[in-house]
Amino acid sequence: MSIFLDCIQKKKINRPPIWLMRQAGRYLSEYRETRKQAGSFLDLCYNSDLATEVTLQPIEKFGFDAAILFADILLILDALGVKVEFIEGVGPKIEPVRKLEDINNLLNVENIHEKLGPVYKTITMLKSSLPKNVPLIGFAGAPWTLSTYLINGRGEAGSITTKKFLLSNPAEFEKIINILTEATIEYLLMQIKHGADVIKIFDSWAGALNADMVLNYSLKPIKRIVETIKEKYPNIPFIVFPRAVNTTYSYFSNIKEFDVLAIDQFLDRDWVAREIQPKKIIQGNLDPIFLTLEKDVLLMELKKVINSFKKHPFIFNLGHGITPDAKVDNVKSMVEYIKEIDFR
Numbered sequence: 001m002s003i004f005l006d007c008i009q010k011k012k013i014n015r016p017p018i019w020l021m022r023q024a025g026r027y028l029s030e031y032r033e034t035r036k037q038a039g040s041f042l043d044l045c046y047n048s049d050l051a052t053e054v055t056l057q058p059i060e061k062f063g064f065d066a067a068i069l070f071a072d073i074l075l076i077l078d079a080l081g082v083k084v085e086f087i088e089g090v091g092p093k094i095e096p097v098r099k100l101e102d103i104n105n106l107l108n109v110e111n112i113h114e115k116l117g118p119v120y121k122t123i124t125m126l127k128s129s130l131p132k133n134v135p136l137i138g139f140a141g142a143p144w145t146l147s148t149y150l151i152n153g154r155g156e157a158g159s160i161t162t163k164k165f166l167l168s169n170p171a172e173f174e175k176i177i178n179i180l181t182e183a184t185i186e187y188l189l190m191q192i193k194h195g196a197d198v199i200k201i202f203d204s205w206a207g208a209l210n211a212d213m214v215l216n217y218s219l220k221p222i223k224r225i226v227e228t229i230k231e232k233y234p235n236i237p238f239i240v241f242p243r244a245v246n247t248t249y250s251y252f253s254n255i256k257e258f259d260v261l262a263i264d265q266f267l268d269r270d271w272v273a274r275e276i277q278p279k280k281i282i283q284g285n286l287d288p289i290f291l292t293l294e295k296d297v298l299l300m301e302l303k304k305v306i307n308s309f310k311k312h313p314f315i316f317n318l319g320h321g322i323t324p325d326a327k328v329d330n331v332k333s334m335v336e337y338i339k340e341i342d343f344r
């Protein structure tokens, strides 16, 4: 019924399923229009009618094989009681939480569902409006990535501030990671209860960690989240995206509860085909820059991705989110190309 779920469940498929990270976003004029109507970015995330509308836009326009809930990984910080804003043209801005006192007083896991109610409602609405062969991906940020925003107040290349914090304040950091892990479990359980078919965990800043830290602060909390949720929902597939962790991807491929590993554009594809694909279904890894270039340049790269990964089933996607300057015609051509593949 769904080529995306068939692929994850290792059933036979004749072409790779395709969807794109940030497929609803600023490269689409329809999105920019709805976004204007909503007011701020947070208003859009918490408006179930409009969030449903923007989730459906890329499905209707391109025919992707999966939809991803329109929301943001930072909503959970807002729901925990932290001040979160999205500044136009700049990005997220969070009031940093670093002191034990603030951690204890501010972060309140019990109350998150009240604020996140509209997100659950969006999921319910999407489940009744999506075509039956298009599953819905729910998602959350991984505790490490969420902690970088919580501790530093914004995204920071190399996450230096948060790394220094974790090394200098281990008790506070541990407390923060535990709270974020607990909150994420609660949040994802509710997403599944409302109808999310697959869950993706984004650890976008995992590449800032050294290899030991990747295991302790990226892999370990993600594993705890997935294991805990699978005790209740053993059949919900998880896509895990530890971005830019280099060869430590191997450790993620050894975790049996992770169903799919999302692969960034920095990895050597031959290494992935050799070391990761025999153990895990992968998703990725076209460099998003190719969607901003000429169609023939894009198609050349696209063929490289397919040729590298085609010996095993894989989900076609980008190595990171689509950028606002991506060309809509390129996305169309890419989906058409993928849908015409026939491995038989």
Ligand code: 1CP
Pocket (backbone or CB within 6 Å): 020, 021, 022, 023, 024, 025, 026, 035, 041, 068, 069, 070, 071, 072, 073, 074, 086, 091, 092, 139, 154, 155, 156, 202, 204, 320, 321
């Ligand atoms: O002005 C706008 O309209 C805001 C642009 C935008 C969009 C479209 C932001 C701000 N978030 C989103 C939606 C979003 N974010 C989705 C929706 C579903 C889809 O993919 O279509 C998802 C899954 C996310 C996840 C997200 N938010 C991540 C993880 C994935 C990644 O890109 O690494 C991260 C790190 C964020 C934080 C965030 N939100 C928005 C921005 C610009 C950022 C990154 C800022 C930074 O670099 O620190």
